Amino acid sequence: MKKNVVVAIDGYSSCGKSTLAKALAKKLHFIYVDSGAMYRAVTLYFLRNQTDLHQHDLIIDALDHIDLNFHSRDYQSHILLNGEEVSDEIRQMPVSENVSKIASIKEVRQAMVKQQQKMGRSKNMVMDGRDIGTVVFPDAQVKLFMTADPKIRAERRYKELKANGEEVSLEEIFENIAHRDYQDTTRQESPLTRADDAIILDNTNLTETEQLDFAISKIEPYLNI
Numbered sequence: 001m002k003k004n005v006v007v008a009i010d011g012y013s014s015c016g017k018s019t020l021a022k023a024l025a026k027k028l029h030f031i032y033v034d035s036g037a038m039y040r041a042v043t044l045y046f047l048r049n050q051t052d053l054h055q056h057d058l059i060i061d062a063l064d065h066i067d068l069n070f071h072s073r074d075y076q077s078h079i080l081l082n083g084e085e086v087s088d089e090i091r092q093m094p095v096s097e098n099v100s101k102i103a104s105i106k107e108v109r110q111a112m113v114k115q116q117q118k119m120g121r122s123k124n125m126v127m128d129g130r131d132i133g134t135v136v137f138p139d140a141q142v143k144l145f146m147t148a149d150p151k152i153r154a155e156r157r158y159k160e161l162k163a164n165g166e167e168v169s170l171e172e173i174f175e176n177i178a179h180r181d182y183q184d185t186t187r188q189e190s191p192l193t194r195a196d197d198a199i200i201l202d203n204t205n206l207t208e209t210e211q212l213d214f215a216i217s218k219i220e221p222y223l224n225i
Helices: 017-028 035-048 056-064 099-103 106-120 132-136 150-163 170-186 208-222
Strands: 006-011 031-034 068-073 076-081 125-129 142-147 199-202
Touching: 006 017, 006 132, 017 031, 017 125, 017 142, 017 208, 031 035, 031 076, 031 106, 035 056, 035 068, 035 076, 035 099, 035 106, 035 125, 056 106, 099 106, 099 170, 106 125, 106 132, 125 132, 132 142, 142 208, 150 170, 199 208
Parallel strands: 006 125, 006 142, 031 125, 142 199
Antiparallel strands: 068 076
16 A cells, blocks of 8 residues: 655744745645644634633643634645634734744644644645654654755745735844744754754755755655655
8 A cells, every 4th residue: 555655844934844845735746734834823822812821721721722724725725723714814923923932832732743643644745844754753754854044034034024014124033033943942842853864955045946856856756655
């Protein structure tokens, strides 16, 4: 029986993980799952409901009331939070400033990992995040770890937010990225680390086409298994 192919993409914030994952899904006709969007949606729910992150019982109760679903349109992944489309709202700064803190909560990660693993058992899939190759799918056939110069990452994120009409400064974005890097790599629960068998993809000086070609070259050997 042919085994489903899983491509796990991990790396730092604003490295273009989702851009690459979407391009791969489109090229290979795989399913794309944006794990980061799941954590952002949970963060949005907590912010909206002013959930006290120091109250263990309140966190558990909140997770029991969160229903996440994806729907795909033109290989773009859209996330629904309790039936509401929130794909744009979860990319705004209030969520960005809090997502690493909320994603570090053990119960939140356990709930999301369980959902992600369920998705990966059924279809060929590309998933990006922080712990896909280390925790969610340690047996993934292809693992990529993305990185880029922090200044380049900040500039990319700045242009993205400005294009969406948000009034932010480049300095604010740079500080947010540095803070998220620190939180992601030092948290106790599933910190951001490179899996031993992950292939490093530094896209500081790569175009989107060049990084796609690089990734495809690593995946092709597994497409006929």
